[in-house]
Amino acid sequence: MHKEFLMGNEAIALGAIAAGVNLVSGYPGTPSSEVLETVAKRKRANIYVEWSVNEKSAIEVAAGAAYTGARSMVTMKQVGLNVASDPLMSLEYIGVKGGMVVLVADDPGPISSQTEQDTRHYAAFSKLPCFDPSDPQEAYEMVQEAFEYSEKYETPVFLRPTTRVCHGYASITIKDETEYRVHNFEGFRKDSGRWVIFPRLSYQNHIKIEARNKTLADDFSRYSRNRIYPACEKNTALKKGVASGGISFAYAIETLEELGMTKLLKISTPHPFPENLALSFLDGLTEILCIEELDPIIERELTYICGKYHLPVKIYGKLTGHVKNAGENSQDSVQETIMQFLEIPSISTDDASCADAPPALPVRPPVLCAGCPHRASFYAVKSAMKGRKTIFCGDIGCYTLGNAMPLDMVDTCLCMGAGLGIAQGVGHMEPDTACFAFVGDSTFFASAITGVINAVYNQADMTLVILDNSTTAMTGHQPHPGTGRTMMGGAVQKINIEAVLRGIGLSIVETVNPLDYAASVENVKRVADEPGVKAIIFKSPCIALTKPSGSMTVNSDKCINCRKCIHKLGCPALMISETHVSIDTSLCTGCSLCAQLCPVNAICPPEVNYKGGVHNE
C-alpha cells in the first residue's frame, strides 16, 4: 500500500486495474473521460483499452469481453447511457460471466451536460445493482468490490459517481503493483441457451432477476458501505435523522460533525435498496431529512418503506420542497437545509466579505478559444447566407459555443448527432429554408452517419457542415476513427470522412480550410444552392494541437477603431482601447481571420513589418 494524490476518476481507474480488469472501453464525456485515459496511461501490458466510436459500441465490446469470463469496464457520462441503453436493457436478462462494471458519471448542476438525469433510475429500470461512492478513496475500493458483486451475481453492475467525486482529488491509500489481482479467465463457451436472447429466456430470467434482487437487497443491508452513524451523546434522544449518499453524504457528515451528529444513514447502493438496514435506521425516529442530488431516489425508497411497514415517520426532501430539486448541492446549501431541519438558528456568517456590496463582477461565459477554426467556419457560413432564410442546427461539442454573440450561429442543439435530423424535419416543413447541420468530426463518427443516410434515402434538401478539427476537443482531445490513433498506441488507417460521405451517395463533398475566409464564403454560397444533400468539410486542427504561428499585431496608425473585428468575431484575443483595437499576444494564435476582415488592413501577421507604426504590446 502507498499514498497517492489522485482525482476520483484516476482512483476508479487504478481500482479497476488493481481488480485485474482485462478490458476497458468507453466514449469520452465530462465528467467521466479521465477514467479510461488513466487506465491507458497506467495499465500493465495485458489490459486492452479502447475509445469506442460511441457508448453503444463500447458497452457491447465490454459485454463481449465479460462473456469470455474476462473482467471488463465500460465508461461514459450520463447522457451516453441513453445511447447505450438498448444493449444495456437486454444485457440485464443475459448477464455476464466475468465481472462487468458499467461506469456512468452523473453531472448535477448540470455543469457540462444537456440533462440532469439520474443514473440511479437506470439502475432500477434495468434492475441492475448500483454503487454510489462519496469520495475518491471510497470510489477506489468500491470499483474492486463492484467486480466481486458482479461475478457473484453474474450481472453487470453500475458504478455511478458524480462530478465532484469524479473530479475531486484526495491523497488516498492504494495498492502497490505487487498487490494487484490477476484475473485469469476461461474464454467464451458456446451455450445458446445462455447467450442468445429469446422471449422465453427473457421470461425465465426475469423471474430469476426479481428473486436475485431480493437476495441482493439483503446482501447490501450487510455491505459495510451502507451504514448507520449513531447520534452523538447529546442527540441520542433526538427523533430526527438524516439520510444521504454520494458527495451529498460528505457535505452532510461534515455539517453534522460540526453541529452534533444526529442518526445518519449512508446509502452506497441505491439499487437494490438495503431495506433491512433502512428499517433499523428508521427505528425510533419520527422525522427524516433526505439529502441527495438529482432525483429523490433515497427519499422515495424511505417513503415506500414507511408505507409498507406502516411507520409513523415523516420523510422530507425534494418531494416535500425541503431540498431544492434542481442543480447541485454545496457544503453551504446542505448546512443550511440541515440547520433548518434541526431548528438551529443560523449563525451570522463568519466570512470576511463585508458591509458594502461589491462592484459589478465581470461576466465570463465560456467562449471559443482565440484562433479556434470553428469561429472561422461559423463566420464564413454566416456571411455567405446573409439575407437568406436559414436554420443552423448545432450539435454537441466545443462548437456549441458558436451560439454565443456575436456569432449567434447555433439555432438548435439537442443531443449527439441530432442536428442532422432536425435540419431534415425543418426542411420537410419549410422548403424555402436553407437548412444547415453542423457536426464535429468525433460526433460525426459517434452518431451522425445514420442521420446522413436517412437524409439521402429520404431525399432531404440540406447542407451538412463538418467541423473537422482532427480531435475530440471538448472532452480533452481524445483520438477517434478519423485520427488514425488508438488507445493501444498503434497507428491505424484513418477513416476518411469525405470517402464515407461519398460512399453514402453524396455527390457534392468539398473540403475547405476555414481560415481562408474568401474561399470559404465562396464555397458555402456555391454548395448551399445545390439541391439535395451536400457536405462541406471545414478542416483545420484544434489550436490546442498545433503550435501558434505567432501573434498578429495591430498597426495603430492604420486602425480606425471601427471594431468590426471585435463585433463580428468575438475573439478573446481582441481587446478594445480608447484609440484602436489591440491584440493579447499571449492568446493570439495568428489565425489571421481578423486581418482578413479588417477594412483598412490594419492587422498584420507577425512577420510583416509595417513602417511608422507603433508596435502594440
Add this chain to the structure above:
Amino acid sequence: MNKNIVLCGVGGQGTVLASKLIAAAAMKKGLSVMSAETIGMAQRGGSVFSHIRIGEGLHSPMIGRGKADVILAFEPGEAVRMLPYLRKGGQAVVSARGIMPVTSALSGSSYKSEYMLAYLEKNVEHLLVIDTERACGEIGSSKVINILLLGAAVYSGALGLSDRDIKEIIKERVPERFHEMNLRALAYTKEYVIQNSLKSAGKERQ
C-alpha cells in the same frame, strides 16, 4: 494543521499547477489533502476555481463560505467573486492584473480592475496585491504568475508551508529548465512580503 485554500482566476491562467504544488508540498509533510477544481466547458475563458483542503477528518473537497484561510486570486475581479469564502482574518493574495472578459469588449463597456482592487483594499484586512505584470517583466517571463502568488502566500505564513517545503516541491514537480526562473520568482515575492510587512508595521507604529 487544517488549512482551507481557494485558488481562483480565469481559464488558462495556471491555477491548476499552483494547486497541485500546494497539495504535493502538504502531502510531503505527511498531511492529508483533498481538492476540487473546475474542469470542462468553463475552462474555455470562464471563471475557474480550485478548493484545496489540508488536514485530518475531511470528508469533502469543497470549502464552505467563510471557511477559507487563504485566497490566491490570479485576477482581481475573481478575488472579489470568491471573497465570501474567506474567513474573518484570512489572507488574500491577489494579482493586480485585470483580465478583460470578451463580453465587455463586445458591449463596449469596460471592466475596470482598479475598482476591484479598491474594494479589496477597503474590505480585506490581510491583503497582498502583487504587481504581477511588473514582477514578470523583472523576472523575464510571463509564466511565473502562479509561483509569484504561491510564494507570497508561503512567505505571508498563511499556507503553513515553509520556504524549504515549496522549493523542494518545485524541484520535484516542475521541469528543471524552469527552476532558476521559479526560484527568482520566489526570491522576488519573499522580498516583497518582507517590505510589505515592514511598511504595515511602520503604519501601525505611527
